[in-house]
Amino acid sequence: MPRVEARLTDSEKEAWTQFCKANGLRESDMLRRMIQRVSGRAVTSHDHEIETRSRKLTIRLSPTQERWLAQRAQEEGYPSRTSWVTAMVMAELYQEPVLTDSEVAVLRESNRELRAIGKNLNQITKVLNIEFRDSDKLKREAIEALAERIEQHKDQVASLLSRNMNRWRDDG
Incomplete structure (x- = not known):
């Protein structure tokens, strides 16, 4: 610079x-x-x-509140109380999820699963386009299983994001 x-x-x-x-x-x-x-x-x-140094903010908590905070930070996969509080503030300021490493890993796995589902759908489409007269080869159970996998992943991602956005509420 x-x-x-x-x-x-x-x-x-x-x-x-x-x-x-x-x-x-x-x-x-x-x-x-x-x-x-x-x-x-x-x-x-x-x-x-762009600012290179962060500013320090001090808060006061009772010993019980401090133990609660430390426990929540550890349970939710944050390396420190400070990182948990910082994530909480950022989530509230921006009204967007702030994901932990484990949550990012869950989303990556979900994307891998969705990619596999997409490949299966492409194969089904190819069969339907090429062998439309013999489409009975395509078993109804396979399509239903694929739809169920999609629903499971949608539920998994929705649950993760909901937990993330509600993690800062009192009922944890």
């Missing part, structure tokens, strides 16, 4: 440092914002994602 440098007197540097601290930003982040404002470039949400 390109750099910008400026020479400042000691008093200018001190004033700049104090100004940035008072606004809760690193000097480079403040300068970036000022350049964006002066140049007419609006600060977008993407610009905020």
